[in-house]
Amino acid sequence: MTRSAEVIAVGTELLLGEITNSNGQFFAQELAQLGIAHHFQSIVGDNPQRIHQVLEVACNRSNLLLITGGLGPTPDDLTTAALADFFNTPLVEHPDVLANIAAKHAHRGRPMPPGNAKQALLPVGAQVLPNPVGTAPGLIWSPRPNLLILTFPGVPAEMKAMWRATAVPYLRATGWVEGVIHSQVLRFWGVLEAALAETFAAELALANPTVAPYAGRGEVRLRITARAETLEAAQTLIDPVVQRIRATAGRDCYGSNDETLASVVGALLRERHETLAVAESCTGGGLGTMLTEVPGSSAYFLGGIVAYDNALKTNLLGVSPQTLSEFGAVSGPVAEVMAAGIRAAVKSTWALAITGIAGPAGGTPDKPVGLVYVGIAGPGVLEHQVLRLAGERGRTWIREVSACSALDRLRRHLLSSSSTVHPGNI
Amino acid sequence: MTRSAEVIAVGTELLLGEITNSNGQFFAQELAQLGIAHHFQSIVGDNPQRIHQVLEVACNRSNLLLITGGLGPTPDDLTTAALADFFNTPLVEHPDVLANIAAKHAHRGRPMPPGNAKQALLPVGAQVLPNPVGTAPGLIWSPRPNLLILTFPGVPAEMKAMWRATAVPYLRATGWVEGVIHSQVLRFWGVLEAALAETFAAELALANPTVAPYAGRGEVRLRITARAETLEAAQTLIDPVVQRIRATAGRDCYGSNDETLASVVGALLRERHETLAVAESCTGGGLGTMLTEVPGSSAYFLGGIVAYDNALKTNLLGVSPQTLSEFGAVSGPVAEVMAAGIRAAVKSTWALAITGIAGPAGGTPDKPVGLVYVGIAGPGVLEHQVLRLAGERGRTWIREVSACSALDRLRRHLLSSSSTVHPGNI
Numbered sequence: 001m002t003r004s005a006e007v008i009a010v011g012t013e014l015l016l017g018e019i020t021n022s023n024g025q026f027f028a029q030e031l032a033q034l035g036i037a038h039h040f041q042s043i044v045g046d047n048p049q050r051i052h053q054v055l056e057v058a059c060n061r062s063n064l065l066l067i068t069g070g071l072g073p074t075p076d077d078l079t080t081a082a083l084a085d086f087f088n089t090p091l092v093e094h095p096d097v098l099a100n101i102a103a104k105h106a107h108r109g110r111p112m113p114p115g116n117a118k119q120a121l122l123p124v125g126a127q128v129l130p131n132p133v134g135t136a137p138g139l140i141w142s143p144r145p146n147l148l149i150l151t152f153p154g155v156p157a158e159m160k161a162m163w164r165a166t167a168v169p170y171l172r173a174t175g176w177v178e179g180v181i182h183s184q185v186l187r188f189w190g191v192l193e194a195a196l197a198e199t200f201a202a203e204l205a206l207a208n209p210t211v212a213p214y215a216g217r218g219e220v221r222l223r224i225t226a227r228a229e230t231l232e233a234a235q236t237l238i239d240p241v242v243q244r245i246r247a248t249a250g251r252d253c254y255g256s257n258d259e260t261l262a263s264v265v266g267a268l269l270r271e272r273h274e275t276l277a278v279a280e281s282c283t284g285g286g287l288g289t290m291l292t293e294v295p296g297s298s299a300y301f302l303g304g305i306v307a308y309d310n311a312l313k314t315n316l317l318g319v320s321p322q323t324l325s326e327f328g329a330v331s332g333p334v335a336e337v338m339a340a341g342i343r344a345a346v347k348s349t350w351a352l353a354i355t356g357i358a359g360p361a362g363g364t365p366d367k368p369v370g371l372v373y374v375g376i377a378g379p380g381v382l383e384h385q386v387l388r389l390a391g392e393r394g395r396t397w398i399r400e401v402s403a404c405s406a407l408d409r410l411r412r413h414l415l416s417s418s419s420t421v422h423p424g425n426i
Numbered sequence: 427m428t429r430s431a432e433v434i435a436v437g438t439e440l441l442l443g444e445i446t447n448s449n450g451q452f453f454a455q456e457l458a459q460l461g462i463a464h465h466f467q468s469i470v471g472d473n474p475q476r477i478h479q480v481l482e483v484a485c486n487r488s489n490l491l492l493i494t495g496g497l498g499p500t501p502d503d504l505t506t507a508a509l510a511d512f513f514n515t516p517l518v519e520h521p522d523v524l525a526n527i528a529a530k531h532a533h534r535g536r537p538m539p540p541g542n543a544k545q546a547l548l549p550v551g552a553q554v555l556p557n558p559v560g561t562a563p564g565l566i567w568s569p570r571p572n573l574l575i576l577t578f579p580g581v582p583a584e585m586k587a588m589w590r591a592t593a594v595p596y597l598r599a600t601g602w603v604e605g606v607i608h609s610q611v612l613r614f615w616g617v618l619e620a621a622l623a624e625t626f627a628a629e630l631a632l633a634n635p636t637v638a639p640y641a642g643r644g645e646v647r648l649r650i651t652a653r654a655e656t657l658e659a660a661q662t663l664i665d666p667v668v669q670r671i672r673a674t675a676g677r678d679c680y681g682s683n684d685e686t687l688a689s690v691v692g693a694l695l696r697e698r699h700e701t702l703a704v705a706e707s708c709t710g711g712g713l714g715t716m717l718t719e720v721p722g723s724s725a726y727f728l729g730g731i732v733a734y735d736n737a738l739k740t741n742l743l744g745v746s747p748q749t750l751s752e753f754g755a756v757s758g759p760v761a762e763v764m765a766a767g768i769r770a771a772v773k774s775t776w777a778l779a780i781t782g783i784a785g786p787a788g789g790t791p792d793k794p795v796g797l798v799y800v801g802i803a804g805p806g807v808l809e810h811q812v813l814r815l816a817g818e819r820g821r822t823w824i825r826e827v828s829a830c831s832a833l834d835r836l837r838r839h840l841l842s843s844s845s846t847v848h849p850g851n852i
Contacts, residue, residue, distance in 0.1 A: 015464055017454030018638070020446060024469070028443030038441055039476055043450070043467035050465055057483050183442065194499040194539030204501060213500050214439055216581065223444065278711075278732070284718025285704075285711025288732040292710025295786055295821060303734035305742075306704070306714040312729040312772055316742075346738055360721055388534060392559055395721060397583065 003146075003176070004037040006062035008054055010069040010079050011154055012045040023068045023152075023159055030163065034171065035180045035227060036064065046070055051082040063146050064176065069154035071136040073115035079151060080139065084123040087143040091121040097128055101135045129166055134158040140170060148174075182234035183225040184242055184256060189408045191252045193220045200245060209237050211245075218401040251412055261407040262290045262297075268414040269300035274349035276410070278304035279317055279342040281329065281355040282372065287403040302346050307338065317341030330355050330367055332384040335375030339384075343377045350378040350413075352406045358398045359391055370398055374406045376413060385409055429572075429602070430463040432488035434480055436495040436505050437580055438471040449494045449578075449585055456589065460597065461607045461653065462490070472496055477508040489572050490602065495580035497562040499541035505577060506565065510549040513569040517547040523554055527561045555592055560584040566596060574600075608660035609651040610668055610682060615834045617678045619646045626671060635663050637671075644827040677841055680834065687833040688716045688723075694840040695726035700775035702836070704730035705743055705768040707755065707781040708798065713829040728772050733764065743767035756781050756793055758810040761801030765810075769803045776804040776839075778832045782813070784821045796824055800832045802839065811835055 007027045013019055024041050031038040040062065044054045051070075058065055070079030084091050098120035105112040119136050122128065129138035129150060136158070138151040150167050152159040171177055188196060193215040197204060200222065203211040209226035222245060226237035246253050255264045269276055278287045284306055291301045305316050310329055313319040318341040319334055327333045338353035356372025363369035369391035375384045387405055389398050433453045439445055450467050457464040466488065470480045477496075484491055496505030510517050524546035531538040545562050548554065555564035555576060562584070564577040576593050578585040597603055614622060619641040623630060626648065629637040635652035648671060652663035672679050681690045695702055704713045710732055717727045731742050736755055739745040744767040745760055753759045764779035782798025789795035795817035801810045813831055815824050 014451075015454055015467070016458050017451045017456075018640075020448060020451045022446060025440075025443045025446045028441055030443075032442050039471060039473070040480070041441070041469035045465060047465070053487065054466070061479065192536070192539060194541040197500040197541055198539055201501075212438065212502055214444070215498070223439070223442070225442070280711070280714075282718075283715070284723075284727075285706070285714025285730075285732065286718075288706075288711025288734070289709070289715050289825075292708075292712075292734060292825075293822070297710075298734055301710075301734050303732040303738040304711075305731055306711065306718075306729040308714070308718060308724055308727050308729035309772075316729075316731075316771070345742070346735075390530070390534065390559075394559075394583070396719065399715075399718075 002037065003063045004039050004061075005031055005064040005066060006039070006058045007031075007041040008058060008065060008067045009041070009043045009154070010046060010051060010067060011043075012047075012076070014043045014069075015045050023154065023156055026156070026160065026163075027066055027068075030168075032181045032183070032225075034168070034177045036171070036176060046076040046078060048078055048082045048085065051079065052086050055083070055086050059144075059147055063148065064171075065147070065149045067149065067151045068159055069152075071119065071138060071151060071153045073113060073119060073135070075115075080118075080121065080123070083139075083141070083143075083149065083151070087123065089123040089125065089143060092124050094120050094122055094128060097122075097137055100137075104135050129162055131158055131162055132165055133161045138162055140167075148176075179227060179229045180231050180234055181225060181227050182231055182238065183223050184238050186222045186224070186242065186245055186249075186253050187255045187259060188220045188222070188249065188252050189218070189254050189261060189404065191220060191249075196220050196222065196249075199248065203241060203245060206241065209234075209241055211241065217397070218404055251415055254408065254411060260290070260294070261404050261411065263294045265407050265411050265414070266291070266294050266297055266300055268411065269350070272349075272414070275300050275302050276350045276352070277302045277342045277346045277348035278406075279338040279351065279353040279375075280304065280306050281308060281313070281338070281353075282358040283354045283356075283399050283403050284308055286399050287352065287354060287406055290403050290407065302348050304342055304351075305345075313338060316345070318344075328367065330357055330371060330373060332373050332375075332386065335373035335384040336377070336382055337375075339375035339377035340382055350376070350410060352376055352410055354402050354406055356387070356398070356402055358395045358402075360395060363391065372398065372402045372405075374402070374409055376406075376409055378413060379417075381413060381417075428463065429489045430465050430487075431457055431490040431492060432465070432484045433457075433467040434484060434491060434493045435467070435469045435580070436472060436477060436493060437469075438473075438502070440469045440495075441471050449580065449582060452582070452586065452589075453492050453494075456594075459607050459609065460594070460603045461605050462597070462602060472502040472504060474504060474508045474511065477505065478512050481509070481512050485570075485573055489574065490597075491573070491575045493575065493577045494585055495578075497545065497564060497577060497579045499539060499545060499561070501541075506544075506547065506549070509565075509567070509569075509575065509577070513549065515549040515551065515569065518550050520546050520548055520554060523548075523563055526563075530561055555588055557584055557588055558591055559587045564588055566593075574602075605653065605655050606657050606660055607651060607653045608657055608664065609649050610664050612648045612650070612668065612671055612675075612679050613681045613685060614646045614648070614675065614678050615644070615680050615687060615830065617646060617675075622646050622648065622675075625674065629667060629671060632667065635660075635667055637667065643823065644830055677838060680837060686716070686720070687830050687837065689720045691833050691837050691840070692717070692720045692723055692726060694837065695776070698775075698840070701726050701728050702776045702778070703728045703768045703772045703774035704832075705764040705777065705779040705801075706730065706732050707734060707739070707764070707779075708784040709780045709782075709825050709829050710734055712825050713778065713780060713832055716829050716833065728774050730768055730777075731771075739764065742771070744770075754793065756783055756797060756799060758799050758801075758812060761799035761810040762803070762808055763801075765801035765803035766808055776802070776836060778802055778836055780828050780832055782824070782828055784824045784828075785817055786821060789817065798824070798828045798831075800828070800835055802832075802835055804839065805843075807839065807843075
């Protein structure tokens with residue numbers, strides 16, 4: 001029989017949108033790592049009848065229920081009572097738990113509020129799932145064959161401590177953890193999700209590892225996921241597929257897992273002992289921000305100029321008033337002069353410049369919102385690229401995609417050209 | 427019959443924990459605002475049988491299903507087909523939708539990949555829920571009496587645009603929205619959540635409107651929420667509470683609703699016909715990015731210099747090597763010279779400078795990670811402020827809070843001083 005887990009978050013505050021269900025994402029990641037199948041998640045309010053409805057459905061399709069929330073001391077915390085009631089099981093007080101809760105309050109020098117006493121009640125037959133951090137323990141309970149229930153408080157720090165200290169070892173000891181599910185993500189820039197899906201149709205049809213595409217903020221990702229006995233065996237299933245995809249995709253695949261365009265460009269510059277400066281107009285500092293999100297970026301990123309106002313383009317970057325009036329601030333020639341200007345000013349190996357119309361205002365039929373020019377200057381290189389981005393995506397999206405596109409342009413240049421400075425000379 | 431909504435997110439990436447279900451929280455907040463009851467949320471993978479299981483349950487306990495995800499062009503996007511199949515309804519092609527998708531691709535100068543064609547298929551009887559941002563439209567469908575289904579792509583920006591432009595007006599027009607829940611948010615900088623909760627304990631105990639505190643990224647918010655027959659009646663309940671809070675909080679309350687520190691500073695500068703420039707080190711462009719996130723910021727923001735490397739602090743901002751070696755790059759004197767330097771270089775009314783240690787490396791016992799100096803220069807003003815931020819919060823948090831603190835510093839200066847330039851002189 002295939003076994004699978006289901007995650008249930010109890011809490012009216014979740015249904016009011018007051019907090020994000022980050023616990024759900026945590027359990028999803030943990031279950032994937034442990035190789036426990038996991039097909040459904042639910043959220044339900046602090047209401048006994050509706051908790052029963054959710055339990056009714058969950059017990060009939062899953063064998064491991066991970067339930068968070070509703071274990072606190074206040075009247076609307078009723079998860080344990082609702083569980084006991086649903087399985088027609090009386091509650092029994094655990095004196096050791098009660099003593100532990102009282103001791104935790106005493107330690108903080110205050111009397112135990114009466115509401116806490118109910119946290120020591122568990123259904124007959126349930127074991128305590130100890131809470132090393134807060135007062136509310138959870139439970140480990142198998143109310144019927146082929147069904148295991150674990151409960152946790154909604155507070156993430158308490159839930160995670162209990163999961164790691166007790167729940168995971170318990171699941172391993174009881175045969176729930178067999179093998180692992182392991183993933184690797186490949187990241188692409190400059191290619192559409194649909195085109196990628198077409199190119200890699202054969203890979204997308206694989207069963208183990210599976211390959212699934214995702215799109216977001218101008219980039220596309222492929223997630224390659226294998227199920228195996230061990231992490232090493234899973235990696236062995238993943239490796240040839242990753243190699244095949246990378247070989248076909250070439251430079252469209254810019255990195256994997258947590259790499260970003262900025263970190264990949266940074267690694268290339270660091271390896272070549274080269275430096276970078278930027279001149280930004282419509283991105284207003286966004287390109288510099290991306291580059292400096294990478295720890296250690298001071299090794300290759302010198303800085304730059306945000307020339308939001310045209311006077312700064314002239315005074316600090318050497319864009320002549322004539323060039324500005326002839327081509328307009330948003331133009332290829334201006335992008336090139338901006339790049340050359342900052343490169344000369346700070347003596348960097350490479351320079352990137354961005355000028356464009358991020359909107360919402362400022363567009364014309366000739367130069368609509370989303371028109372962006374990227375300038376690049378480097379050893380023997382001075383050129384520009386035009387981006388025609390979807391104006392309706394909005395200012396934030398246009399600015400982010402412009403900065404990423406500039407980084408991608410430099411990345412492709414760095415991959416095409418050999419290093420200009422011999423490492424020995426540094 | 428009481429009617430209630432249920433939110434279903436479709437996507438294996440959610441069950442792998444790759445992304446947070448932020449759409450679920452968005453819908454929770456929106457439904458609360460509209461006064462539509464909402465008792466359950468579910469997550470299910472990209473699997474037709476399991477989508478059917480979730481639909482079976484949801485149709486029998488809710489009358490409005492808001493479904494996100496699985497509308498893309500790839501083979502694992504199968505929400506629409508699964509819905510049609512579940513309700514035994516054939517799919518029909520909408521030529522206008524297909525033409526629209528093709529046009530969006532043509533606009534970007536590339537052919538439409540064949541996978542996109544299926545995005546124009548909807549069940550017979552369903553209306554198109556237009557997507558003004560991306561290619562995938564959703565649907566509005568009542569496959570049986572007392573059941574309404576709306577679908578949205580999983581990409582938050584597309585989902586939100588569709589919800590606001592079409593779904594909410596549709597729900598209003600069809601009687602789903604009776605009365606309103608209306609909120610106003612007050613935003614605070616420079617005050618702790620616990621202190622605010624203590625000051626406004628009486629307001630936090632109100633029943634209608636309710637007042638609830640939230641904290642995030644260095645700022646604290648109070649959300650004042652009223653339930654009433656009309657928007658006007660709700661606003662009438664909210665207004666006196668807002669006025670009372672603002673009167674007590676004074677300048678610690680910097681704005682309301684969608685205002686940001688950058689937009690508030692921008693409005694003050696615009697009103698005074700003054701300009702601003704920035705010099706950034708550890709924030710790497712983050713302050714400029716925040717300022718230019720505000721549409722129309724070119725009216726007062728001139729630009730600035732990202733002096734990540736010390737040579738740029740010297741060459742472009744006039745920080746002498748002597749000052750650097752005497753006080754260190756992360757120091758009050760350097761922050762002041764940076765601010766004065768950029769102000770002189772671009773002739774702005776005001777200038778802000780930031781230099782600090784964002785980590786994770788670079789900290790010393792004397793100058794730990796999280797130590798940041800903000801310099802401010804203006805008419806008759808040259809000073810600095812030291813921030814001692816919690817290093818364990820991490821690089822991104824330190825950089826964001828530093829930029830916000832600099833803006834707040836300028837905001838308080840602008841509120842304290844009268845305008846230096848007579849509007850008539852501009």
